[in-house]
Amino acid sequence: MxxxxxxxxxxxxxxxxxxxxxxxxxxxxxxxxxxxxxxxxxxxxxxxxxxxxxxxxxxxxxxxxxxxxxxxxxxxxxxxxxxxxxxxxxxxxxxxxxxxxxxxxxxxxxxxxxxxxxxxxxxxxxxxxxxxxxxxxIERPPQVPALTNVARRFTLELADGPLHIVSLPGVFSHGRLDAGSALLLGQLDDLPEGRLLDFGCGAGIIGCALKRRYPHSELLLQDVDAFALESSRLTLAANGLHGQLIGADGIDAAPKELAAIISNPPFHQGVHTDYRATERLLTQATQHLRPRGELRLVANTFLQYPSLIEAHVGPCTVLDEGQGFRVYRAKRS
Missing domain, CATH: 3.40.50.150 (Vaccinia Virus protein VP39)
Incomplete structure (x- = not known):
């Protein structure tokens, strides 16, 4: 217990x-x-x-x-x-x-x-x-707080126009763009058309950038955290975009026949470090990708993910590197 x-x-x-x-x-x-x-x-x-x-x-x-x-x-x-x-x-x-x-x-x-x-x-x-x-x-009860009143809002100036972000307390990188996501945002070209999954969507930054880049593709955003899902919903709405939200722990809950899985995967659970969700993603991605479907993710350079990707998905290439992160790409063999 x-x-x-x-x-x-x-x-x-x-x-x-x-x-x-x-x-x-x-x-x-x-x-x-x-x-x-x-x-x-x-x-x-x-x-x-x-x-x-x-x-x-x-x-x-x-x-x-x-x-x-x-x-x-x-x-x-x-x-x-x-x-x-x-x-x-x-x-x-x-x-x-x-x-x-x-x-x-x-x-x-x-x-x-x-x-x-x-x-x-x-x-x-x-x-x-x-x-x-x-x-x-409770001797001095407060007013019931409105969740939107405690949100942090900021705008990213991207090549295809401003992207408005709504971030809620408890969500990864609350109120700012983290270095890993910034690197991944620059490596979203040439993804296959079809169902795109933003795994570990957080405030919906990557997912919204994907939907704008590939408007005819179906966008799925998955996270384990209800506050992250609500952040993504608010970010989608702030940009006039649509996507399907999935509240689940792990890639097991994702649909099949995905064209691509794009992720800045989480590795913390409370105050403890936990890499299991990402390791399950890498070992089980092919069960959810269609043939020639693509996995693209950003991770700290010290994490030994390339060997897992090569063993379970396919040949792994590095698309970009900087500030202690690498963007990896692999296609289902």
Whole structure:
């Protein structure tokens, strides 16, 4: 069981009622707290929770469920701005109620707990398993925050015109163009026409550039994170473009017969580094590419991806390199 869940269960008497567990891990916590419900924005964890407890116990969304709850628990996310948005969202629904914050010390739980003072007088209830549990009774409930009000908007001046980006808290490279995506944007020529998948779409930068470059191709944008998917939806709308959003953890959920998979793949999960999603992409890409379909991705130069690409997709070439990144290209053999 996740150590954060273990800390909660040390104080199990506090959590017997209608508790909303926000950002909960995919463990047995819902099973141990039968009156609790979950709110997840991670598609992989949501899928595991639904398979065990049913979709009525956990919601996948960027907004809290409408059903009333007596208290809320936020499992501290990696992003400070996302944590502040989520705390405000929960506190707005808990006038006079209790809000709990749990997280790892290495994730900055003590710093995040200071934000609870906006709503009342916080207190630390427990410290164990390298985690802490904090509590505050909501004496000063805030207004329900609008997600679009906490978005960062910026414009990229591309060769075919300005591209307007809407980035939400918690999304990769929030509010700016990262070096890897910048390199990949310069290497989108000569892709085959057909279904194009932006894998790990984030704020939708690559996907929108693709749709403008190849307007007759069907665009699919996939990400594990609900806030990333909403960012991509807003970015598409800001540019008058259309694409299909897929919320899923891993390439397994992608359609077959893709003309190309284009990706600046993620390799972080919370505060921990995790390359499994990218490694699955490289080893399983041919199951989703049509014959002569293409894989094109950008990655840090220190990652040993070319050998995986050559073993599972086809001959790998480097299209560009800079600032510690390389753009790789391979066609299904």
């Amino acid at each position: 996740d150590p954060r869940s273990q800390v909660l269960l040390r104080q199990m008497a506090l959590f017997g009622g209608k508790i909303l567990l926000a950002g909960l891990p995919a463990d047995d916590l819902l099973g141990r707290l039968p009156a609790a419900s979950g709110w997840s924005w991670h598609a992989g964890e949501q899928q595991q929770l639904v398979s065990r407890f049913g979709d009525e116990r956990c919601r996948f969304a960027t907004e809290a469920p409408e059903a009333p709850f007596e208290a809320g628990v936020l499992f501290l996310p990696k992003s400070r701005e996302l944590a502040e948005f989520l705390l405000q969202s929960l506190a707005a629904r808990l006038d006079g109620g209790l809000l709990y914050l749990v997280g790892e010390k290495r994730a900055g739980i003590e710093r995040a707990a200071k934000h609870l003072a906006l709503y009342g007088k916080p207190s630390k209830l427990d410290s164990a398993r390298h985690c802490q549990l904090w509590q505050v009774r």
